[in-house]
Amino acid sequence: MNRVKQIVSAHYLTFKQMNFEELPEQAGDLMKAQLILLAQGKDEGLKAFSLRVDKVLDLFPRSRLVTVMAPSYSKENLEGTQNPRVTPLSQAEFFSTLKFEYVCLYRCRSQYFSIQVGDLFPMTTMTFPAFVRLSLNQRYLAVIYSNSVLSDEKSQKLSRAEGLYIQIKDIEAYLQYIATYYDTSGAALRKRARALFLSLCYQSVYLNESLLFDFKMPTESHLATIYEGIKKTATQLFEIMKTDENLWDIFREALDGDFWELWRSPWIAVYAALISVKSGVGDPMIVLLSGLLTDVGIYDLEEAVARNYYLSEEKKVALEQQSSYEKHPLLSLNRCLIKKLPVEEAVKTVLVCTHERVDEKGFPNQVPSDKLPEEALILLFAEKIDKTALTTMKKTGVGFRFAKEKLWEAESNTPGSFSPDFLNKISESLI
Structure with a gap:
């Protein structure tokens, strides 16, 4: 926990600690969690840990997971956490390198790219969603939806927005849009x-x-x-x-x-x-x-x-x-x-x-x-x-x-x- 608190404090991340046994049947507000950290118990077998990982993945379908592996496990015998939503870290990686901080900042602070409102043309079909960032809580609110037509009225409203953002995973669609128009x-x-x-x-x-x-x-x-x-x-x-x-x-x-x-x-x-x-x-x-x-x-x-x-x-x-x-x-x-x-x-x-x-x-x-x-x-x-x-x-x-x-x-x-x-x-x- 001391390791986690260093990162949370340094970058002003919102953080909640829970025992695994306290996880609710439905995630509710926790659904918004961008990153979840789960540590393997010292004497916990890989099969039992994989079941816990699967439960977290099912409960939080939009979240990414970082697992900290027990010291006794090496990458040669680890087969259960190759899910693309899971980043497994060794003890040395977690405690002695910048890798955990890298993952935290990537998942929590860099999932959006800024674009210009003027990049988008009225009456074109959008192939990606776009967002504005709310000033009070810094959350991203979708204002343009994928497969919708950007109307003249909405385009004029957006021209008064302070900034426009796309999700990092939609960069290829944005690139294709620029190339097309x-x-x-x-x-x-x-x-x-x-x-x-x-x-x-x-x-x-x-x-x-x-x-x-x-x-x-x-x-x-x-x-x-x-x-x-x-x-x-x-x-x-x-x-x-x-x-x-x-x-x-x-x-x-x-x-x-x-x-x-x-x-x-x-x-x-x-x-x-x-x-x-x-x-x-x-x-x-x-x-x-x-x-x-x-x-x-x-x-x-x-x-x-x-x-x-x-x-x-x-x-x-x-x-x-x-x-x-x-x-x-x-x-x-x-x-x-x-x-x-x-x-x-x-x-x-x-x-x-x-x-x-x-x-x-x-x-x-x-x-x-x-x-x-x-x-x-x-x-x-x-x-x-x-x-x-x-x-x-x-x-x-x-x-x-x-x-x-x-x-x-x-x-x-x-x-x-x-x-x-x-x-x-x-x-x-x-x-």
Whole structure:
């Protein structure tokens, strides 16, 4: 309970504790629970625990469940909790890593994406519901229903709303709507780029459900389907990146919130892909796929290390945590291999080189500069861009273009991470 209360207090979550025996026959008000935590008893057999899990799933058909497994159970003999609504955590994952906080914030704080009221056209048939957020209790109220026609009257009413939201699971339907009703002009391209980026964000966390957690062992076909979907979305995004549209701020401003402070890979991946497309350096697909996977291993580190990396003011680990932090590239690769994600050999190579430097003082392997993939250097630069957006820009209020140019100048004046030749190659892509 102390572990739970840390998260509840830090993020102002509404929380209720109940003994399992006190569960009512009908959920009533509890039906609104977004996440339920259930711990396996120390001497509770797997069959008995699975029956309790099934009862909770039946009683709360809309809720997600996190189970904390007893110490005596390993993933090899755990077969009963592969339900997609259940995220099983080992004792070590629950108590010693950021994974429980990640799940809490994902399920409780990031199930909606913000869209513009102007994205929707009157007299079109909606293929997804849309919501407004009530100011008093912050709940989401449906104002547009799937398979309904958006009338002129309702469209005018919505124009006075402070914001409009869609459920994260409906992002593909929203993306298809944008593709159907918008042309290929500048404003439409920017809307499409934003929708594709949101789709990548959703796909990356959907993939994470299979990769991050020890007890989740998805089928190879399930992983391959998600992976191919990411590639399809990325291919469409690359076509927009080839145009003259300036997409940097579109991506930077697309999302915010507690959860997205804990998962920065989508931004690092698209910033890096944009550099690759605009500069002609590296393979954009290898860059983007590697970028989405490169920080998976962060969640296998001790909580204090991961917390400093994501949530400290400077977004960096303490000196005494550095040796632990330097393990994460190999841990990311290991996660992909253990779960049998069908990653290309080039992606595997880049994954373990994203923190290497041309002066051969990087980690984890101090790779010789002539063996260093350009895609890895692009990702290292993109991570610095993302960190700049989250730190320097927030402190000083400078524009994104100015911040990127200052970062490029700083790296040029203190060579080591990048060669002058590489920096010259990517310089114009940052504008």
